[in-house]
Amino acid sequence: xxxxxxxxxxxxxxxxxxxxxxxxxxxxxxxxxxxxxxxxxxxxxxxxxxxxxxxxxxxxxxxxxxxxxxxxxxxxxxxxxxxxxxxxxxxxxxxxxxxxxxxxxxxxxxxxxxxxxxxxxxxxxxxxxxxxxxxxxxxxxxxxxxxxxxxxxxxxxxxxxxxxxxxxxxxxxxxxxxxxxxxxxxxxxxxxxxxxxxxxxxxxxxxxxxxxxxxxxxxxxxxxxxxxxxxxxxxxxxxxxxxxxxxxxxxxxxxxxxxxxxxxxxxxxxxxxxxxxxxxxxxxxxxxxxxxxxxxxxxxxxxxxxxxxxxxxxxxxxxxxxxxxxxxxxxxxxxxxxxxxxxxxxxxxxxxxxxxxxxxxxxxxxxxxxxxxxxxxxxxxxxxxxxxxxxxxxxxxxxxxxxxxxxxxxxxxxxxxxxxxxxxxxx
Numbered sequence: 001x002x003x004x005x006x007x008x009x010x011x012x013x014x015x016x017x018x019x020x021x022x023x024x025x026x027x028x029x030x031x032x033x034x035x036x037x038x039x040x041x042x043x044x045x046x047x048x049x050x051x052x053x054x055x056x057x058x059x060x061x062x063x064x065x066x067x068x069x070x071x072x073x074x075x076x077x078x079x080x081x082x083x084x085x086x087x088x089x090x091x092x093x094x095x096x097x098x099x100x101x102x103x104x105x106x107x108x109x110x111x112x113x114x115x116x117x118x119x120x121x122x123x124x125x126x127x128x129x130x131x132x133x134x135x136x137x138x139x140x141x142x143x144x145x146x147x148x149x150x151x152x153x154x155x156x157x158x159x160x161x162x163x164x165x166x167x168x169x170x171x172x173x174x175x176x177x178x179x180x181x182x183x184x185x186x187x188x189x190x191x192x193x194x195x196x197x198x199x200x201x202x203x204x205x206x207x208x209x210x211x212x213x214x215x216x217x218x219x220x221x222x223x224x225x226x227x228x229x230x231x232x233x234x235x236x237x238x239x240x241x242x243x244x245x246x247x248x249x250x251x252x253x254x255x256x257x258x259x260x261x262x263x264x265x266x267x268x269x270x271x272x273x274x275x276x277x278x279x280x281x282x283x284x285x286x287x288x289x290x291x292x293x294x295x296x297x298x299x300x301x302x303x304x305x306x307x308x309x310x311x312x313x314x315x316x317x318x319x320x321x322x323x324x325x326x327x328x329x330x331x332x333x334x335x336x337x338x339x340x341x342x343x344x345x346x347x348x349x350x351x352x353x354x355x356x357x358x359x360x361x362x363x364x365x366x367x368x369x370x371x372x373x374x375x376x377x378x379x380x381x382x383x384x385x386x387x388x389x390x391x392x393x394x395x396x397x398x399x400x401x402x403x404x405x406x407x408x409x410x411x412x413x414x415x416x417x418x419x420x421x422x423x424x425x426x427x
Contacts, residue, residue, distance in 0.1 A: 034066040035083055035092065037127045042072070042079045043094045044109055044134050049101035049308075050427055051236050052248035054365065055079075058113065058427050065117060075248045076255060101232075103310040103366050108133050110363050110427045140306050142182065148306035149178030149227060155300035156223035158293055159374075163285030165215040166223065167292075169208055173201045173224025181227075194228055194259055198266025201225050216285050221267060227307060228263060230256040231376025232369065234403070238411040260384070297326055304370040317356060318370045325349035325371040338402070342409035343416075345375045350417025354424070363427040368414070375410060 042059050050058070052074040059081070063070040071089075073080040076099065081092040112129050115121045121129070138145070153174025157167045177197050184193050201224040205217040234256040241249030301322035305315045329345025349371035353364035384399035 031068070031083075033123055033127070034068055035081075037123045037130075038063055038066070038068065038070065039079075039081060039092050039094060040127055040130050041109065041113075042074075042081065043096065044130050045106065045427060046074060046079050046094070046096050047099055047102075047134070048105045048109070049099065049103070049369075050106060050365070052240050052245045053243045054363075054427055056245075057425075061425065062113065062116070066123065073247075074245075076251045101308045101369060103305075103308045103314070103369060104139055105133050105136070105309070106363055106427055107311055107314065107366055113427070114361065139309060139311070144306060145182075146175055146178040148303040149181075150175040151299055152303035152307060153177070153223045153226055155296040155303065156226035157219060158288060158296035159300075160219045160223055161285060161287070162216060162219040162223065163288060165212065166220045166285050167288070169205060169212075169215065169220040170223035172208075173204060173220060174227070176200060176204065177225060177227060194262040195266035195269075197228060198225055198263045199269045200266075202267045202269070219285065225263060225267075228259070229376070230259040231407075232373050233259065234407045235372055235376050235410045235414075238407050239414055242411050242415055297323060300374060301370055304373050308370060310366065310370070314362075314366050318367050321349055321352050321356075321367040321371040322374055324352055326374050329375050339405055339409045342375055342406045343413040346372060346410040346413025347417050348413075349375075350414045351421055354417060354421040357424045357426060358421070361424065361426070364423050365427065372410065372414075376407070 038059055041062060042055065045055050045058060055074045056072045059072045060070070068083060069085055071082045073082075077096050079094040079096065082089040083092065084090055109130060112121065112126050112133070116123075116126045140148075150171040151174075154167050154171040156174075157170035160166075162170065177200075180193070180197050180200065184196065198221075201221050202217075205221045205224065208220075209215060209217050233252055237249045237252035237256055239249075240252060298319065301319045302315065304322075305318045310318055325345045325348050328348035329341045331341075332344030333341030349368050350364075353366075353368035353371070356362070356367055357364035384396045384403060
């Protein structure tokens with residue numbers, strides 16, 4: 001007669017799993033539904049612009065709530081998840097191809113998380129709500145979005161030292177970029193959208209120089225493509241590198257560099273038409289009145305709030321954050337130069353965002369992203385590429401180093417704000 005196998009649980013070499021003390025929630029359904037909820041939530045947060053360290057922290061907290069043992073690894077184009085104890089893990093993978101900053105949907109997903117933690121939603125209800133949020137159309141219509149493109153470019157012309165002519169041309173170019181984004185940016189040709197938009201703006205700016213008279217085509221073109229400048233991507237990349245998310249930070253930094261190269265190539269291709277213009281593009285604009293500068297500081301945050309799909313109820317808070325960050329940055333630059341200005345501006349934006357988030361229980365990213373976008377060094381990076389393409393290598397390398405140092409100053413300011421006022425446990 002064959003001997004019966006011994007119970008493996010009584011074998012001296014088989015150790016029981018440790019019963020770690022953790023707060024869990026009694027949930028209906030099996031583990032597969034819980035995992036599906038975590039992955040759907042991760043995909044939604046990733047698509048709508050949550051940085052790697054915030055995304056991974058949010059998913060870890062949700063997993064603990066659901067009683068799941070899980071590890072996460074996020075990069076700009078994918079999300080990896082590993083469920084279960086070491087040695088018997090089951091993996092999950094989500095590919096992200098259409099990432100876009102969508103502050104309103106991040107805020108709504110954070111509300112779903114809060115309701116799940118309070119026990120007001122079960123996993124099935126939370127999963128259904130996240131799917132509904134992901135399918136919701138843009139909260140702003142085509143006309144409002146196109147106006148925001150034009151307004152952001154007009155404000156950019158003011159920030160870059162343009163005059164009235166540069167302001168008008170930049171607004172027109174921003175409108176063209178918005179139209180191109182609606183008809184090209186979501187199709188198969190979206191991968192060439194950046195150089196295509198840059199070359200279009202450069203060609204149109206050169207043509208208008210021939211028709212309207214002399215003005216700075218460089219300022220107008222740079223302001224026209226301000227939405228495409230990867231300054232925010234560069235800042236997030238450096239922040240991820242500083243928080244030891246090395247793969248995500250390196251990949252995002254590569255994306256920023258490639259975007260700058262695409263913009264530079266597009267502008268270099270378009271500026272060939274300047275040789276046909278009877279007017280020189282090396283034109284020094286007349287300074288605009290102080291009232292126009294102040295109006296740009298107020299109107300630019302409104303435009304960025306629309307372009308980043310923020311909720312209407314958050315626009316007032318975003319405006320205050322942008323004005324505070326911009327004023328602090330200018331004061332810091334006046335006192336100690338561009339690097340100190342960037343650090344002080346980012347520190348002010350981070351402190352404001354964390355205090356606001358802790359007071360109202362909302363994600364600080366809602367107000368910090370539009371504030372940081374006014375401080376990012378995307379224009380310097382673009383000028384670096386443009387100078388290199390014009391065989392001015394020394395100036396190009398100089399600008400590239402300055403771009404990196406200003407980006408690091410912004411990252412340090414944000415990290416210091418998190419030390420002084422820890423952010424709330426939200427997205």
